[in-house]
Amino acid sequence: MDLFDALHNRRAIRAYSESGVAASQIRSVIDAAIDAPSGMNRQPWSFVVVMDRSRLHLWSTHAKAFLLKALDGQPELKPMESHLADPAFNIFYDAPALIVVCATQADAMAQQDCCLAAENLMLAAYGHGLATCWIGLSHAWLNSAAGKEALGLPPTLQVVAPIIIGHAREGAPPKPQRNPASITWIGH
Numbered sequence: 527m528d529l530f531d532a533l534h535n536r537r538a539i540r541a542y543s544e545s546g547v548a549a550s551q552i553r554s555v556i557d558a559a560i561d562a563p564s565g566m567n568r569q570p571w572s573f574v575v576v577m578d579r580s581r582l583h584l585w586s587t588h589a590k591a592f593l594l595k596a597l598d599g600q601p602e603l604k605p606m607e608s609h610l611a612d613p614a615f616n617i618f619y620d621a622p623a624l625i626v627v628c629a630t631q632a633d634a635m636a637q638q639d640c641c642l643a644a645e646n647l648m649l650a651a652y653g654h655g656l657a658t659c660w661i662g663l664s665h666a667w668l669n670s671a672a673g674k675e676a677l678g679l680p681p682t683l684q685v686v687a688p689i690i691i692g693h694a695r696e697g698a699p700p701k702p703q704r705n706p707a708s709i710t711w712i713g714h
Contacts, residue, residue: 537701542690545570545693547656556647558650560641566637570635572634574628576626586664590615593610606663611664617663624688627644627686627688628679628686630683640687643687657693668685673685
């Protein structure tokens with residue numbers, strides 16, 4: 527895989543084929559994730575892999591209900607209200623697997639380190655010809671007591687990056703327009 531191809535062409539995919547993902551491929555992308563840099567080499571991450579579409583569909587229902595109850599306190603979710611209320615909308619997009627990157631330490635640096643691991647994971651998946659999407663709508667419920675229980679997590683771990691993975695049903699969407707970088711040069 528060409529690194530720059532992956533950096534410029536990986537996309538969030540929201541339509542998955544019926545094909546599953548091999549456990550060896552899941553292991554390979556997690557191995558890439560743990561090669562991410564971390565502050566002071568703490569490696570403050572752990573991973574939960576869910577390879578069960580019916581369970582993910584049930585969790586989607588729980589997560590949507592959780593978010594609908596929180597709409598008043600989170601106005602940024604208001605545009606999603608009709609999707610969240612739609613029983614046919616699955617926030618995990620019928621993907622065959624979910625990889626949840628969790629912080630094992632409760633500090634901002636651990637959260638940032640987990641984000642670095644998540645990016646490595648998504649780029650590695652692209653290198654395997656797999657599609658991924660970070661599912662932000664699942665974050666609040668997965669970090670709730672019920673979500674952590676479903677994941678088998680202790681209360682001390684924090685869900686940082688819930689990423690679905692599978693084979694894309696169709697090609698990647700076109701590259702969205704990017705704004706020019708805002709760059710401030712000092713000493714140049």
